[in-house]
Amino acid sequence: MASPPPRLVMRGIRKTFGPTVALGRVDLEILPGEVHALVGENGAGKSTLMKILSGAHAPDEGEMQFDGQPYHPRNPLDARARGVGMIYQELSVAPHLTVEENIVLGMEPRKGPFIDRKAMRARALEALAHFDHPDIRPDVKAGTLSVSAQQLIEIGRSLAMGCKLLVFDEPTSSLAQKDIERLFLLIDRLKAQGISIIYISHFLEEVKRLASRLTVLRDGSVVGTRDVATTEPEEIVSLMVGRDVEDLYPRTARTTGERILAVAGLTGARNKPDGVTLDLHRGEVVGIAGLVGSGRTEFLRALFGLDPVKGGAVEVATPGTGNATPRGRWKQRIGMLSENRKEEGLALNLSIADNVTLPCLERFGSAGTLSPAKQKTATAAWIDKLGIKCQGPGQPIGALSGGNQQKAAFARLLEYDVDVLLLDEPTRGIDIAAKARIYEAINEVVTDPHRPRAVIIISSYLPELFGVCDRIAVMSQGKLTRAVPVGQLTPHDVMLVATGKAADLPEVGGRKSEIASSPNSACDLPFSDL
């Protein structure tokens, strides 16, 4: 290992944001031509470390060396000039510019005073040749493309400048399956060219597929660097989490009750969803698996009255009336948690109390009036129950960490006391402790002895679905399969359908998986084959 001199050395990197210590003295070494994985829980500091590397943040303390030379990038352009490129976690394209302009942004080739459009086109085509994606033509506006395509533009941007070190921060989180496979091939090729790659991911299977070494970050510190080939997944997980995760998915005995929701042939305006049929009963959790872009979110939105519906029927067996508007759905005791906290889920500059009680303000006063004191009392109870870390119910919700924001968004459904909870990626972007709290809460509402509720949960993380759900259905290109009890499924079955390699889930009474029947070993799942 020690033979080639390292391409990058980071020593004692420290970074604080006000009172938050994002990184406390991190050391990292990257060799030429290696793919080095960086893993760790949310908020561990992975992105922050990489932003320091790419010049987007300046470290408070610490030294960096690149190819043996001191390296202190003042800004991203500086870093690029030295050969360090980064693909950011948050999407980062300028929607009004064309694909080619996005790719060369910040380093446009020039001919005299003007941009050399020929050179720009050539560079863009060269970068895009790696993907061969049908939608991505150099002269279309980036804003008109899908999220997946936008992510590829970003990758193209970094390729276009010929870097010696490339950082990928969770690149697959918004890529379609086909593009993921192409990306992996691309990374193999880059590695062969001697380019070093730092690859951040929450998916250990990706790490295993790509990386030779991995470094685990926890709470802003490096807790270990290992060779991927010789390391057991259990060890990585325990390094990441720092504790036993046996009880991550609590599950007490559940009894399925009466039918509470019946969806028949629901079809959205753009055929997403496409003729979806699903039954939901009290006391059960139904999971919807599928790839990014398969239309799961659109299904929930159509169901909840947020998107227009072209056809199909939704029958609700709960009291209250109302048509398919969000207001009507709340009245029917159906609540929804959005996958996008910042853009849709929360009103960030309002208080926690306002956010939690927004759908049911009429309960906190009569004749249009409102008692903030009552709002706060009610909210304080949830803060207590869900363990939301905050200064109090009056604090603006934007000041909370992502996990605590998510708990508050979840509390909105509990406060309204809905019978049906529609949860879209309820644990996206939150840490493991918060996840556990939310799983616990889900388990509690469906096993309530007096009034068991029902839950539909969307997740891209299969272990989560297998851990929480009673039945799982898979969505692929807007179409939803039957919901099959988890005991009769393997993640493999699910992925086959999701990627379109199989038409449907196996019949009841088919092969029974050992892994799936014991949900508590779900942390093994990332290593199951894809």
Next chain:
Amino acid sequence: NKSSTPGQLRIAVIPKGTTHIYWKSVEAGAKKAADELGVKMTFVGPQKEDDRSQQIDLVKNQALQNDAIVLAPLDAVALRDVTKEVAGKKPVVIIDSSLADSDGFIASYVATDNREGGRIAARALAESIGSKGKVAVLRYAQGSASTEQREEGFLEEIKKFPDIQVASSEQYAGATASQAQDTATNLITRLAEGGGLSVQGIFCSNQTSTYGMLQALRGKNLAGKVKFVGFDCDATFIDALKKGEMQGSVLQDPLNMGYMGVKTAVAKLKGETVQPVVDTGATLITPANLADPKIDALIKTQLP
């Protein structure tokens, strides 16, 4: 200028605006009177021209710390009540434009007879076009009492000439000279006929509209080809009169107005009897009388 010797009388002069040369002359006249009489004079106008509401506020504020007010009301009615309120305690002299229904409470009204000014202009224009043909009026701005009186005076008097028709009087020039110039250019275009105009005479009712019209005529190379009578004074107008581009302009005597305004106010404060109406005069200047020493002196008071 905040401090004043104890016992010194304090007079506030509130004009309609502060930007026109016209108001500078009023200020100069007021200052002259103040110096002669040994009183302290404050000259302060509304921040936005034509902002009645703000002028009302000004009157109130100034009444708090002055012994008398000399006011050029932006509006005949808007300023009436506040004036009445103030006039209960302190003498108020109205200058420049009239205040409605104010005989009972104001000390005096010191102004040009604007209607008469308009008539003078009409007669001058009629004479210059030989009492027959078409004329156009470019008005100043809606709601400005003094200019509306001039326009009315003009239209009344021009009716007395049976062979003169008014081709257009519905356009308002707008508040600034630049706007006036655009409106005037468009108006001229509308009235164009062959190489000249379908009208023989043009009247404008104040400084900015006259200025804008003159610039527009010059821009279209029509200056001098049409008879043009304006209102108020500007170095450009004198130049135009000399070149034959204008046939006349009606001058008020703002210096005298300011002077008489302050003088009347002080007289009232001292308990002397004052005239209820003081006419400060409207004078037609023409290429012919520019050399007249009296006219020259009048013009000099109104140029920077």
Next chain:
Amino acid sequence: MRLKSILTLLGPFIALLVVYGVFGSQNPAMFTEDVVLNILTQTVIVGIAAIGMTLIIISGGIDLSVGSMIALCGTVGATMVTKDVSPVLVFMGTIAFGGFCGLINGGLSTGLKLMPFIVTLGTMQAFRGAAKVATDGTPVNLPFDVTAYKPWLGGAGIPWGVWLMLALVVLFTLVLRYTRFGRHVFAVGSNENTATLCGVHVAKTKLFVYMIGGALAGLSAVMNMAKSSQGDPTTATGMELDIIAAVVIGGASLSGGEGTVLGALIGALLMTTIRTGCVLNGIPTPWTEVITGVIIVVAVIIDRLRHRTA
């Protein structure tokens, strides 16, 4: 009120006190009852309209047409007075007409999803023009024997308009804080998507906000009529910017979700104080403009710094 809200108001309030103090130290007349009363009275028209604007800005909108609306409503109100309509009906009629104008703004921006900035830029000209067309450009004067409106913004003692303004500030502070509608206004301005998700009638809320804005502009117009005894189609030109500045100085954010009615009042008072102070200190009129401009920017800088440290 929570500590946070109080802190938000502290910035503009301190600015107000400092400005008042500085002018007062130059001319002690500033501290007399008369001047204080003048400042209050002269704030009424902008103040009442600023309350409505606060709601509009909190909901994420803006209304550039408010000055023209005041002019148009004023001519409508004055015309009613000349037709011998009773004061109560004049008040109600003018307010209703203002609400209707607001509805046009709200309807165009909500229904057709147009940017309120440009919609109200258009209606600003249209309302102004309409006022001039309707009155032929001349102010509609109240008959001289009508005295019912005088006490609202003139006469001896504290004009009723001042009490009205204060009452409205209290009322709308309560509405924003203690009613469902109030919280919906904040929710819509803070994040429209969240509001929709939570079952808030976003379009209805916005329409209502613009209607209230218009209605308060109508009330402001009645006060203006009371002040000048006429409905003048050219009045309040450019006042929209004064009103918006008052609201923003008072801590509202033009991106929505933030703002207080009391803050807007303080902002409006600040601007009147500057003007009054400049006049009392004999500062020439153009300097007043420079000073006003600089104070607006400084007030916003202070606000910004406060936010950064908080």
Next chain:
Amino acid sequence: MRLKSILTLLGPFIALLVVYGVFGSQNPAMFTEDVVLNILTQTVIVGIAAIGMTLIIISGGIDLSVGSMIALCGTVGATMVTKDVSPVLVFMGTIAFGGFCGLINGGLSTGLKLMPFIVTLGTMQAFRGAAKVATDGTPVNLPFDVTAYKPWLGGAGIPWGVWLMLALVVLFTLVLRYTRFGRHVFAVGSNENTATLCGVHVAKTKLFVYMIGGALAGLSAVMNMAKSSQGDPTTATGMELDIIAAVVIGGASLSGGEGTVLGALIGALLMTTIRTGCVLNGIPTPWTEVITGVIIVVAVIIDRLRHRTA
């Protein structure tokens, strides 16, 4: 130019043709060379300033102070002329002074991260006041013997100012489309974070944009001076809204990232055409305002519908 861009311009262009045609059908004088020349000439001042405003709006900013800037720069330019400064230096000096004013706006909004809306609301008053203070409120008249400026916006034939405006439209179309700076302006307005991450100097770009906006306002001021032979501190009051309306009618988005200089020119021409048409058809002045307002709103509605179907 690509098809998409042409389509974006089509909406306002059709609006322009329709308005022109309607007025022309009422009064064929609209179609004469003279009137066309008038419309072009009267568009120059707004048009040149609108070019700068387009850049500012594309970059996600706004400048309410542009009218005041034109007045202030005009007085500066006219004062230089009275001091016998040569025309070239007057042009350069006024443009530089405008650029400096723009720098103040840009510096305050970029450096202190203040909303440009409120910064320029403040400087709008401050610049206007400064113009009045500097000139004592009276217009600075050019000496009668100075004829160097006349051909720019008067005299026989096509005034040079028209050519200048057209040249600037071409120049800035090229700059926006084919230079690095131009694309960075779009990038900053489209997504500031992305621009930062890609190494675009966001602050520098914005400062430069405001400077260009100011410089073009300065040029506009020289044209205004050429037109009216004076530097008038009260000129161009409210013109900022005309300028912004022109830019928005021309297809720019107030949230940044979108807009064309040619569109802004068309927007400016549209408004001049309305005004000219109304005068030529003897439509009373107040109706002109109503018509302008309605056409602004309709133009934006058309634009909106076009976007929706596209």
